[in-house]
Amino acid sequence: MDSTGERQLYIVDAFTDTPFSGNAAGVVPEADGLGEKRMLQIAAELKQSETAFLALSNHPDADFRVRYFTPQEEIDFCGHATVAAAWVLGSEYGWAEKAERVVFETNIGLVPVDLLKEDDRLKLVTMTQVAPKLQEIDVTTEEIARLAGISPSDVDPRSPIKLGYTGNWHLLLPVKTREAIDVARPLLPELAAMNRRFRISTTHLFTFDTQDDNYDLYTRDFAPAVGIPEDPVTGAANGALAGYLLLEGIISADSRRLRIAQGHAIGRPGTLFVTVTPGERAPVIQVAGSAHISIKGTLNNAK
Known part of the structure; x- marks a missing residue:
């Protein structure tokens, strides 16, 4: 100055x-x-x-x-x-x-x-990022899907809905297809109220159905509780997602680099490179771009 x-x-x-x-x-x-x-x-x-x-x-x-x-x-x-x-x-x-x-x-x-x-x-x-953590959330799948603006049948049952953390808490919602994520229309006022109740920063939809061989995951992120209807490309949420994938055994325990696409649904495409490395006390999450x-x-x- x-x-x-x-x-x-x-x-x-x-x-x-x-x-x-x-x-x-x-x-x-x-x-x-x-x-x-x-x-x-x-x-x-x-x-x-x-x-x-x-x-x-x-x-x-x-x-x-x-x-x-x-x-x-x-x-x-x-x-x-x-x-x-x-x-x-x-x-x-x-x-x-x-x-x-x-x-x-x-x-x-x-x-x-x-x-x-x-x-x-x-x-x-x-x-x-700081060490990842997970928590359960006491809300039904049907209610979370409704607030996120997708059908309950679009939720991928192979992965659990959980809260993930590498600095902020994020609601991690597995979805079967990229198409379902792209057409999601969240009920923002109600989603904001639910997120405030559980002290959640964002609701993060993710899928392995990227429809693009260059990417491992496709995501979309909504943060009305902190005044952001949709955050285009989110380093914190995708870091929390990577920690969740390892802690839940969805990806292998070997060092892994994930290429994640986000922002395409709103015309601001971005790419994140997330490395997940098992550690003695906790996984190490590194997010690059x-x-x-x-x-x-x-x-x-x-x-």
């Missing part, structure tokens, strides 16, 4: 290298001195699903403190905004020239992000 209160601002399309696809996030890389009220005002003004605010961290093992805001409220973690923030630091602030990793201090703990360069340009960023800076500007008098 300079003496006039001006701060740099970026709008970054995450999990894509194509402008105006993937999932857009706001990034304010020099947010030192901004209070919670001002950060919420900025996020509401930008109207992105999430905006990441970076400040210097007092944690000995972190480079930056990051807070995430939707236009409605602060949330503990956001995958695509983490990718966007790391991309700004690596490509605009020279971080990739001096280090191969940046570590973010977040409300859920430390999140390291590796920066991969190719031909002296940032190629990919990979965040290691590229990004594209679509807008660079200045916040005026942002004190």
